[in-house]
Amino acid sequence: MELTIRAFPFFFFILFQYAESQSSIPKFTAILVFGDSTVDTGNNNYIPTIFRANHPPYGLDYTNGIATGRFSDGQLVPDVLAQLLGLKQKGGVPPYLRPNISDAELRSGVSFASAGSGYDDLTATLSGAISMRKQMEYLKEYIGRVKKSVGEREGERIVKGGLVIVSGGSNDFVLNFYDVPTRRLEFSIGKYQDFLLEKLQSFVKELYDVGCRKIIVSGLPPIGCLPIQLTAKSPVLRKCVEKENSDAQSYNAKLQHMLAALQETLPGSKVLYADTYTPLLDLINNPQENGFVETKKGCCGSGLVEVGPLCNSNSHVCTNPSEYIYFDSIHLTESAYLQVAEYLIKDLLRKLSDDESR
Template sequence: MDYLSSLMTVCFLFATVVFYITNGEPVVPALFIFGDSIVDVGNNNKLHTVVKADFFPYGRDFVTKNPTGRMSNGKLAIDYACDFSHVIPLMNQLEFYKDCQEELVKLIGKENATSIISGAAYLLVDGSGDFAQNYFINPILQNIYTPYQFSDVLMQEYYNFIQNLYALGARKIGVTTLPPIGCMPFIITKFGYHSNKCVETINNVALDFNKKLNLTTENLIKKLPGVKLVIFDIYQPLYELIIRPSDYGTKYNYSLLINLFLCVKLIHAGFFEARKGCCGTGLLEVATLCNKISIGTCADASKYVFWDSFHPTEATNKILMDHLIPAATSLLYSNQTVR
């Protein structure tokens, strides 16, 4: 890996992404994102790994109509918040962030850099890859830990990570729960035993993790003075979307003026596929297995909950972001913790 190139990519992402309000002024001076492939906007492109998405059909519905490294057909949920991946461990990302801070001081001076660092919002999206793309397909880990013990290991890493991030100046931190990983197409294909339903034993692992996440977060809030630590629940809205896909989708309003009265007809175009992804068969394809010659790739990804066998479509990401607005508002504006 080209260290300088990777560092500058991370610093550019961190230092330039901000939330904007209606008058164009930033709510926070910067948004720093740590996590796995759910929020990777292309940092893996320069790494020697198969876990990347810088080729078609990834990105086919993005604004540029080109692959960017995002593991989706278009925008990620974080793109909607502000108009990284599993192969870069969290502690390595933290080291990149330290280097980023040093570069920021060189560019704008210590006082200005400190102001940005303390006023910035920080988002941690991690854990899905640790389970779905690591533990559940790694017999060595399974021989060492039960899934619940592995959850405890990840929780300790989370506890240490937040304390280290706090020590580096972070005060506004958002962290997402695990999604219903037992409903991912790949997981159903591998562990569903010919069923098309979510694997609830694996979803229970995610629910247990999320309970531990809440308790650990409460302990961190008590321990770290002045921290605003907000949990973003992505489990419930995504689970409801998966089990009732036709209830969600794009809504269109059509108006007709008849006899001086305005008649409004609401047409609902919901999702129709949640069992498989759009790319290829939708059952196993992800990363390099999802490519421009994958047979069976759908024409309209907006009707699918999943893009590949792990990652949501742009349409799903938009719905998830809409559900997260209250928690995001809490992180940015109020002193109240919202779950």
């Protein structure tokens, strides 16, 4: 992973701010990532699904303008964190078993995430993505390979000292509840939230059982402000769907409570909630203060519905993606991801650092 030229000023500002004191940045042995398209660095390139971003104009602001499979014009939040922490991450599905990826590269970080995935197994079934259950299986394979490479004790140290990021949930609500009412036929919104949180709790417990100790779990963004949701629910006024945003907030409140309670049952763990709702809603409500111009449509195509295969080399692309919050009708631009990353770095890495110093 290399940074785009446009990202350098912002990135080095972060480095300067947080590296003045080496103790302010926790030391991690690896970065392990699970979830959906918000953190998928290209795993879907290798599976039979239409949820792919390995074609232009995705990646136009990434190194050499390469479409890597990231659903953005450039980097994602884990990319920024990995750079800051001096780590690298590779895709973690079967490609990580390829002989051209060295054990040394794998030891420093792996993304197992898959665009279209969710905590509900049905979500991945509908999208053809790698389910969270399967991502866990790949993690166990990964741990086995690392231990075979460096030995049992060192392998355990790498896993225990790794930073784990889990980001998901949006697809469950959009694909299974709001736009395709599969789960709405059997669950109220509150019951479906609880159903997903039970799945997520089991996933975090299993992460702990295989040796992970520092885990960050992302909450939901303001789903009702996604351009594709505006197109479906407010095509003329293009106002955020308040009911969906309210649902996201209530889910996030439950998630925070669940994670705090869960940490108490997992000795030696640090399980943190990542608030992505607040910084993203701030960008949407105060675009000019944050350097943005367009908040209601994506940079790709009309910006109203294009995502994945509909955002392609034939699509019109805005002249300056950094002025847009969304690159397609669902996913953020690199500029927006960088600002969310700054918020998370200030909020979360400091908490992990404080925990280490105790």
